[in-house]
Amino acid sequence: MKKILVMTAILISAVAAFNMSSCKGKKSEPQANNKEDSLKMMVARGEYLAHNVTQCIDCHSIRDTGRFSMPVVPGTEGGGSGFPFGKAEGVPGEVTPPNITPFALKDWTDDEIIRAITKGINKKGDTLFPLMPYHSFSRMTKNDILSIVAYIRTLKPIERTTAPRNLEIPASMFGPLPEGNLDNNMMPDPSDKVKYGQYLTTAAVCSECHTPMGPQGPDFSKMFSGGFVFDIPMFKVAVANITPDTATGIGAWTEEMFVNKFKNNASDEVVNRHPGKENTIMPWATYGKMTDTDLKAIYAFLRTVPPINNKVEKYPK
Numbered sequence: 438m439k440k441i442l443v444m445t446a447i448l449i450s451a452v453a454a455f456n457m458s459s460c461k462g463k464k465s466e467p468q469a470n471n472k473e474d475s476l477k478m479m480v481a482r483g484e485y486l487a488h489n490v491t492q493c494i495d496c497h498s499i500r501d502t503g504r505f506s507m508p509v510v511p512g513t514e515g516g517g518s519g520f521p522f523g524k525a526e527g528v529p530g531e532v533t534p535p536n537i538t539p540f541a542l543k544d545w546t547d548d549e550i551i552r553a554i555t556k557g558i559n560k561k562g563d564t565l566f567p568l569m570p571y572h573s574f575s576r577m578t579k580n581d582i583l584s585i586v587a588y589i590r591t592l593k594p595i596e597r598t599t600a601p602r603n604l605e606i607p608a609s610m611f612g613p614l615p616e617g618n619l620d621n622n623m624m625p626d627p628s629d630k631v632k633y634g635q636y637l638t639t640a641a642v643c644s645e646c647h648t649p650m651g652p653q654g655p656d657f658s659k660m661f662s663g664g665f666v667f668d669i670p671m672f673k674v675a676v677a678n679i680t681p682d683t684a685t686g687i688g689a690w691t692e693e694m695f696v697n698k699f700k701n702n703a704s705d706e707v708v709n710r711h712p713g714k715e716n717t718i719m720p721w722a723t724y725g726k727m728t729d730t731d732l733k734a735i736y737a738f739l740r741t742v743p744p745i746n747n748k749v750e751k752y753p754k
């Protein structure tokens with residue numbers, strides 16, 4: 438039963454992020470002199486988002502399980518995951534993030550790719566299992582989504598096909614999302630650190646892992662307080678409490694400590710070591726390359742969520 442609950446967590450946490458507050462603010466569009474420049478700017482923005490914020494490349498590539506935070510194996514970017522997500526990740530069955538390089542998506546129109554990312558419907562019209570975080574991505578601006586599409590079109594085509602999914606229940610239980618209009622999603626002004634941080638925290642799918650499970654499914658009264666244990670063959674790790682609780686969360690962390698933790702954990706020195714059983718599923722290697730401005734905004738937003746006392750033992754026996 439637990440696995441169904443966890444899966445529901447993925448869904449509902451995304452919906453909660455949606456409901457928490459709408460991201461309204463000033464719309465920021467890249468300024469470019471001509472079409473070519475503006476495409477270049479979009480691809481660069483898309484590359485940053487896909488690698489360092491929205492984790493598209495992390496999920497859709499082969500990961501090196503022998504190195505800290507399982508970085509992507511160079512040369513496999515977007516070619517599909519190396520293993521299916523299953524029981525340990527709360528999936529009722531198995532689903533492998535498929536190939537999203539031009540080899541797989543060459544016949545898809547931009548609108549079809551956008552529909553998959555933000556509504557959860559693929560080219561064939563099937564509902565995607567919500568491990569693909571389309572609920573969160575549906576909160577992003579049209580410009581950011583278009584940038585991601587522009588970028589994934591530039592990936593090196595990788596000729597590789599992953600196994601079809603095998604679910605014990607129909608994915609249509611969880612989606613697709615009703616038709617909405619991405620034009621209504623506004624980019625908060627970065628000077629409004631909390632709002633901007635909330636936008637990024639949603640896009641970076643932090644709550645998908647950091648919201649704990651209660652007996653009835655995800656417990657939103659305890660959002661971001663962690664506790665879920667990923668029990669995968671190589672190691673076992675519990676999700677940390679990142680609420681501002683001083684005793685058990687990150688309440689005592691300064692902004693500088695927060696930013697440094699991300700930067701240090703993404704350094705070659707840390708990522709290249711073999712952590713053995715003390716590895717993590719938290720993608721530090723990619724998040725840690727976010728800009729200081731973005732990390733500080735995420736920190737500012739996390740200071741505003743309710744502090745929750747929940748002691749988590751990171752490496753349970």
Ligand code: HEC
Pocket residue numbers: 487491492493494496497532533534535536537541550553554559560564565566567568569570574585589602608
């Ligand atoms: C947490 C892991 C995860 C992340 C992050 C993620 N995806 Fe996915 N994605 C999946 C899974 C799993 C599927 C397959 C779902 C299914 O078949 O039911 C999928 C499916 C897709 C599909 C449909 C492909 C097809 O052949 O049907 C596209 C396109 C896609 N993802 C693009 C993206 C993009 C772009 C991003 C970043 C904005 C992204 N994904 C982020 C896990 C992820």
Ligand code: HEC
Pocket residue numbers: 638641642643644645646647674675676677678679686687717718719720724735751
């Ligand atoms: C795929 C699951 C996953 C996602 C997504 C994720 N985390 Fe984590 N996070 C973990 C796990 C597991 C740990 C505990 C192990 C560790 O420290 O790496 C953790 C630890 C942390 C810690 C360290 C806390 C401590 O006490 O040491 C911080 C801070 C953190 N996460 C913030 C974030 C933020 C911010 C995001 C979104 C940008 C995020 N996490 C997204 C799984 C995740």
